[in-house]
Amino acid sequence: MIKKFDKKDEESGSGSNPFQHLEKSAVLQEARIFNETPINPRRCLHILTKIIYLLNQGEHFGTTEATEAFFAMTRLFQSNDQTLRRMCYLTIKEMANISEDVIIVTSSLTKDMTGKEDVYRGPAIRALCRITDTTMLQAIERYMKQAIVDKVPSVSSSALVSSLHMVKMSYDVVKRWVNEAQEAASSDNIMVQYHALGLLYHLRKNDRLAVSKMLNKFTKSGLKSPFAYCMLIRIASKLLEETEGGHDSPLFDFIESCLRNKNEMVVYEAASAIVHMPTCSARELAPAVSVLQLFCSSPKAALRYAAVRTLNKVAMKHPSAVTACNLDLENLITDSNRSIATLAITTLLKTGSESSVDRLMKQISSFVSEISDEFKVVVVQAISSLCQKYPRKHSVMMNFLSNMLRDDGGFEYKRAIVDCIIGIIEENPESKETGLAHLCEFIEDCEHTVLATKILHLLGKEGPRTPAPSKYIRFIFNRVVLESEAVRAAAVSALAKFGAQNDDLLPSVLVLMQRCMMDSDDEVRDRATFYMNVLQQKQKALNAAYIFNGLSVSVPGLEKSLHQYTLDPSERPFDMKSVPLATTPISEQKSATSKMPEKMAPSRQDIYQEQLAAILEFQGLGPLFKSSEAVQLTEAETEYVVRCVKHTFAQHMVFQFDCTNTLNDQLLQKVVVQMEPSESYEVLHYIPAANLPYSQPGSCYSLVRLPEEDPTAVSCTFSCTMRYLVRDCDPNTGDPDDDGYDDEYVLEDLEVTVADHIQKVLKPNFGAAWEEVGDEFEKEETFALASVRTLDGTFCGPVQSSLWTVRSVAPFSPHSGRYALWPRSVLTLDGTLCGPVQSSLWTVRSVAPFSPHSGRYALWPRSVLTLDGTLCGPVQSSLWTVRSVAPFSPHSGRYVLWPRSVLTLDGTLCGPVQSSLWTVRSVAPFSPHSGRYALWPRSVLTLDATLCGPVQSSLWTVRSVAPFSPHSGRYVLWPRSVLTLDGTLCGPVQSSLWTVRSVAPFSPHSGRYALWPRSVLTLDGTLCGPVQSSLWTVRSVAPFSPHSGRYALWPRSVLTLDGTLCGPVQSSLWTVRSVAPFSPHSGRYVLWPRSVLTLDGTLCGPVQSSLWTVRSVAPFSPHSGRCVLWPRSVLTLDGTFCGPVQSSLWTVRSVPPFSPHSGRYALWPRSVLTLDGTLCGPVQSSLWTVRSVAPFSPHSGPYALWPRSVLTLDGTFCGPVMLRCQPAVTIAIPKAAFILLGSL
């Protein structure tokens, strides 16, 4: 019937769907067939499929009808049709929540689960667990335990996964199966391994020690499943984060080792885990970034996406770590997958240089309309951070943002743009006018109330201070006319600010206010009336208090106080002063708004207030004024750890001592911290902590009254002693002895300072608040700044008598503020101020960016110190410039990567060098801390002729020029050394011209990654007297991939010395050494093999009779040897061999490069070519083999990019080769040769 229906439908059109017009009632009607005997499996199967299909389409089944169908279905267990039975399981699972009494199938399922049919067992377990609750679980526990360790993988997997689902419901029962899970984890099946690991982790995740042990075991045993590896990596990184483990931890090593796993999934997981570690330095990131870089060129979109998304995250924290991938990212900006392109561009925006910004912005604007809102937000965020990095680019950005603002988009997207524009306005005063104009235009047609009010608020704040405030009034008043209540109210407030700050606008503002007072909305009317009255007073103090600076109390605190007030009504009016002040600094507001629900959580102070209010003695102290940060009163590693929090009240102070007992064989009781004040403070009460068992923190309190008679006596020092009763106890059980003894422990002194009596108050409009305070509180003082480093003693004199101005200008945006991490402090000491330095100009500028919060992003402080000649007494006649552009992080020093110090001493200064010009420039990049990333020191040494006595008559130039890639300059790692020796210098070479040229290698196809110079060594005839009659060619051919040319990395050098040459070499000594570049500090990135080629005369003798050794020694790192990537190829042609070579025994072995660790980057297949004499026999008259061996990676295949072509022409063979070079003659190859090649 169904099939017939199918057929008909199909004929009627392509849109056939046998399930399209299904009626639930009809299907349920059909389900009666389940009760027929004998069962017709085919039809029943189809009906079950229909039921499941309907459920899947979201069709609602009533409980009764579902139960009815379910019960009918249970009859189908009588049939032995496999598919039907399996569909029954599916139906059970689908209906488990809809139908009643599903547990009636328990026995049938239990039977299948323990039966002989393996096909049924797994699915039966899963269906059974779906319908089982905690009470029933006990009954099947025995079966589950057996199933977990079952040798059939599908059964074991099913049992493990089902157990995992049930952990949430009945943890205690499943916990008992941990041994079985442990056994399953050592299964050979990869999925069983994975599921067992997952279950074990879920059972143990609260026990860090157990997790740690488990990790230890599995990381050592080496799992087979890539999924399990991913899981292990996640567990390891979580544990690392929790324990704040360093990068020397074995867990980190494990994760790093996974970067060399065979499976891309695991490699990516490991890279991602490393990238997401909160405290990861550029060094630890480097390997992760380089695998991600490889993934960037993967043909798989998902892999590229994953890589670029992760790189994007890295770029947020460590832009410099990602710059190595810029070229790969450039390739991705035209990716057909717009998500990938967007991420690539935003990453580049973070890492790229200022010059590339325009190009990238142009590129992205070409397809910004095609990408989803989520990614548009990413783009906006990238722009926002870019604006902070390159403030000069703000006009480009502003233009782009205003275009984006005009386009369609959701709230999130618009909000991100508005935040970004506000951020730019705050950072760049010169962009304020354009930014405000764009925003004004935006609110003309803005559907989002939140954004409109936000912009109006900003206009009110910034507008009055612009040169032409009146032009904003029109925009604001338009809102009053056109918008909803909330926007109108915000517009009224903004208007009031214009009136308060611009006297000439006041009359017009008052007129507008008047009109607002007729508004239909209460709030708008109230605001207008209020502002109208305040403005009419024309008093600055009133304006400041009521128009510029709003409430500065904490909102949750206000809410609580008001609630309290309504619960307990009194005659007294509500006192605003009783509400705790807001403590959140403005800069944190942004992060708080992004997590709206958390913002409403009570602040720290509110928590303290509640805790203290619960203690009887502290009631009646009034509202809590301030709680200080915790002060450590002991060292961190002592027996007892005590921290103190100072709570300040109107007349009292409460000291809260948080004590922790770190001795597991002691129980402390009646713990009190006794305080001896130095001033007239009076200790009123001690509230002891009753019990202080091992490692459980407890608090005791002291209540102190502030001296009443002297309100200025605010600071005081207390000497503290902790007194307590010790009871020894059993470390294992914790049972204490019956009796104890009194003891005391001296703590560090506790100080109460002025700061404890001062509460920070937010003043959004600082200028207005400053004016409000008035002149009488102003005070001027002179401070000598001890922390400024002076140069030498002679300078210090004048500085002492000078007046310094220290201004600390914190650039942060209260609105977008997110990336504003670097307060900029400008220190200026101008000449006139510094009496003695009057005739000079001395400027010390320290533009040290650091983050006040974590210090983490403080990457590049730049301090320029310039002392001009007249200032420097002793150096008067000279010009002496010391420039230290040393980037260092003041906090951790961790990211200090490339200080560059240039030291220039001009001739007159350097007595001994007076007659000469001597310049020593050392641009050696090194890290003063670890020296680890010191990669490319470039040292230029120039000695001009007059200086170098012995070299006087000659011009001798040694230049070591750092290698560069002609395309991007990115991978330029290897200095190219050019050695030029002109004739006059080289006595022996006088009559000759000798040129060594090092030509940069390139790939003939794309030329992109052609990084290594090919060095051609040409010795012309006149030089090589003896070689005149010979032809001598040294060719170093750069390897390249004919396909992509991309990864052609290592040049192979082919050295051909034909027989006739060797003769003349006898009388000469000839050494050509090409020494690979290395890093003097760590040697870690020393990547290039050093090849030493020595042909000494005496050696050559035997060469004739042929002893010839060419050794190419692989590069190695002198320190760790870790990055030694290239196998050493030894080419030996010893004399005795050579004999046979003639009669032909010839061995060429080329051993591929491999990584000794994982072999993963071993990208070059090994081809061994052996031609032994006997073989050659048949080929004697023509042995010429050209093989192009396509490189492949035995592991991943896709990265096998480099075919290697070996071309060997031995002398005796060459004759025929000539013939074979002709395509026509190829046909004439002896058959034997073909057979031979085939067998190879």
Place this chain on the structure above:
Amino acid sequence: MLSVSLDQARYGCNLVAHGVFQEPSLYTVKALFILDNDGNRLLSKYYDPELYPSMKEQNNFEKNVFNKTHKADNEIAFLEGMTVVYKSSIDLFFYVVGSPQENELMLMSVLNCLFDSLTQILRKNVERRYLLENMEGVFLVVDEIIDGGVILESDPQQVLQKVNYKLVSEQAYGFVLFDYITGSLEGEAERGQLL
């Protein structure tokens, strides 16, 4: 307003915040669905009860995903704060959805396994008509690949072995029709047994 802020929190944490650690878990797949070329649902599974609990939200999500993905075969997208990997074949679209922190390659392995298993079950005729004709097989395959969001199997051969499903082939179709016409229920029952 609340929903906006929740959405925002979700995107915010997905895209902006980093160092957000994912709790190690086997629950990899949030949803899986197969749509036809009009974006209609043929099969869909939501494994995370918190993600789109109602049918309406699910349909909206599927429509949105379909609209954003059916034009270009891009393999991966980031939509509504979720990572979506997808694949199309003739008139079918296969989607696997995971959390934004999820390893994209894991999701791909699920998608590939699903696709390869179905390719074999449908004898390479991965199109709507054949899929619907063998819907029970499709249900069983999905059931064997993912259980409640946990990857149960990722090797198509293993899946096929576990499902042990026989295609409703063209030939069989003829037989069934014949059986139907001749009213031979016995014959049909016998065929059923064989199947």
